[in-house]
Amino acid sequence: MNGSPYILSENNSVTLVMLKVLAALIPGVIAQVWFFGPGILVSLLLCGAFAIGFEAFILLMRGIPLKPFLSDGSVLVTACLLALALPTLAPWWLYLLGVFFAVAVAKHLYGGLGQNPFNPAMVGYAALIISFPLAMTQWAAPLGVAQATPNLWEAFDLVFAGAGSISPDAYTSATALDTWKTQVRLGKDAADILGQPIFGWAGGRGQEIVASMYLVGGLLLVSNRLITWHIPFAFLAGIAATAGLLHLLDPALHASPLFHLFSGGAMLGAFFIATDPVTAASTPRGKLIYAGLAGFLTVIIRTFGGYPDGVAFAVLLMNVAVPFIDAYTQPRVFGHKHGGKRGKA
Amino acid sequence: MSRKLLTFNGGVHPEGHKDVSNATPIRLMPLLPRYLVALRQHIGGPARALVQAGDTVLRGQMIGAAEGYVSTAVHAPTSGRVLAVAPHEVPHPSGLADLCVVIESDGLDQAIEFQPLDWQALNPSALRNRIRDLGLAGLGGAVFPSFIKLNPEGAGIDTLILNGAECEPWITCDDRLMRERAAEILQGVAVMRHMLGAREVLIGIEDNKPEAIAALRAAVANEAEVVAVPTLYPTGGGKQLTYILTGRETPTGGRSTDVGVQVFNVGTAYALYRAVVLGEPMLSRVVTVTGHVATPGNYEVRLGTPVTDLLAAAGGALPGATGELVGGPMMGFDLEDRASPITKAVNCLIVKDRAHFPASPLILPCIRCGACARACPADLQPFEMYWFARAKDFGKSQSYDLFDCIECGCCTYVCPSHIPLVDFFRFAKSEIWERERHKQDADQARARHEFKAFRLEREKREKAGKLAAKVAENKARDAAAALGGAETASDPEAEHKKAILQAALERAKKAKESVTPQNTENLPPAVEKQIAEIEARRAGAEITQPETGNSPS
């Protein structure tokens, strides 16, 4: 089999797609360094190195050619997304385990690139938050909450030596999302809570700028046609609508939609995680349903669940529904009267 | 420009490379010592040979008569002697050999007398029969017999679309034809319009051909509207162009006539002019020779010209050439053998080189990025069809409307994993046909048997003993026997040809055994129609006419 077409679009490869996704993360990473210190660089580096190590090892074990599959870049995207979803300044083995779950379990146990039904980075995150809930609530504190952020060497020290030489407490705190949840449950007044230094004008202090930068990077992805608008739009709309409704019902218990949009993993999730093509719905209508429900679930889990953020579980839950959603939302084929159900012949 | 144009979804913008071949006027090929006229030049049944080895023929003399409904005549490209009627390699994606009439020219190029047709006075069915006997077939690549498409019966055709889009990269034969022979094209259009009773005539040309647009606008009065359409592959697809110009969507499994539109290629209109107004059978066509050759350009080529001679006329391939493509790079196919003759279907020869046609890159797994779906002009989900085709679950592929795929190649073109999606779709379709073939009921088998018996009987009556044996043997694909009967002369020339034939037959046999069964021999009519339709779509230009071909289910 080697027929037409005999020409292929130039400058087009999986590697390039992945590199562009990585490039779109750069503004968010810079903002993170600015507000939270260079700890994120350490976790990116570690996750990247672990991921390449696991990927190479597993490819070798599976007898798959290393070069094309390692250089496709997909494992780096997984690693970076996981690093960005995890707290910085955590012990190194946390990253190792997270990457193990993401790459070895979520990706390769299901058959490798393109075969996995669950978002690998989110599987890594979920495995860690279930196994090590405490470590996952220790986030680097932004400037303005902490006196200072650790420099690069201190960050390395914290990651590798743990509390050995420096006390991490000086540099960490609970996130805005977490703070809101625990304090509302303690019956504190909403205005008082929001007056604390961890809260900024929209979401968490500093975090809201990081989220804005993810928004910028994500819009670049949309304008470069690497992703379509459907998933980010529906995901954010799902969050805003659900949070807005709850906020209207009881503003003392439920934070504003703006807060939900700009804290935690909402923006990263909308543009970089829920959009992972392998695990997301693929039809236009399917994407809207998939991401809209993921947004809804995110707020529900944040509000009523036991975990600080809901993006990971929401995305994983919706991953389960993808084959079903896709099969029922096939677009209308040219010359046909209707779209709808396909593929279950 | 007042007309409101629609755009189909998807499509791609491959680099055009039109300027390689469109700068010089159409050149005439010199007379050759020998021609190989294929009896199957079009979709449907091959023509029935009317000559045998030893006969002398004149230019324009009918040497093959239409056989069956979907068929047209073929004619001698020059005067001379028939050397043989034998299987020979032809340019077809299957790589199979087909029956050809080998003519040795006498150098005189004497023609029969051409009789212009009084097309306004002739009754429609007589006119159509004449057009069939003049060998008219669509020149956009689909080569559907024109006389069938010129039958308006009950179709209610109100719009005639002339397809001058020429959206495939590299090809410029229609471009040059429109620039140089606009008035003649319009005369052909007048005949078409008369026959179809169409109210409106729209000539769609991609806006990367401003000279062609200007030439036609200058030649046209108010009988047609010349519409510049945005350059976007595959605008020249019959369904796509119909939609762009009229907003009418050809229903699945149907054809543009279902929505009151008939589509013809501009080259076909020009050929119709020559046939009807000049009375000349279809003896030549314009072929683009481009790519890695010394003098790329467009050549008026007699049908039956061996590709080798055409390449030589274009100065020959340059060093570093890596083979030839027939048709465009998006939907064409690799030429198996340069000895193959030019047929009505061949609109372009591209000599490949590594710079423009690099080796296929490594294939990675599908990442479900959806780029293919966004590029698909038929609004299909190629990656879903691929998934199931690869798993050999063809039923599921089909449930994703595999048979609405026009094999335009857009999906493969954009895939970042470089998956040859269209190869899988062609494979899946042929597998489904194969299964259909096995499922045919006894009635059809009997009908087929009876028709075959009738044909054999008639051939016997026609006393063409040797020829009949050859045909029958060829049908049975008994390569060796066919060869034995093919030759009557035994001069060294014939010996050489025998060797070529032998090689061709062996290749044919190999092709037959390969994974992609493209063999269209002995198929039940329903399936044959289906194939004809797909082939027509493959060529991406004109819509087929026969009874509806619903996807087999």
Ligand code: SF4
């Ligand atoms: S373009 Fe290629 S990788 Fe992307 S979904 Fe289609 S087949 Fe899969």
Ligand code: SF4
């Ligand atoms: S080849 Fe078929 S599936 Fe691919 S883009 Fe063209 S019509 Fe769509």
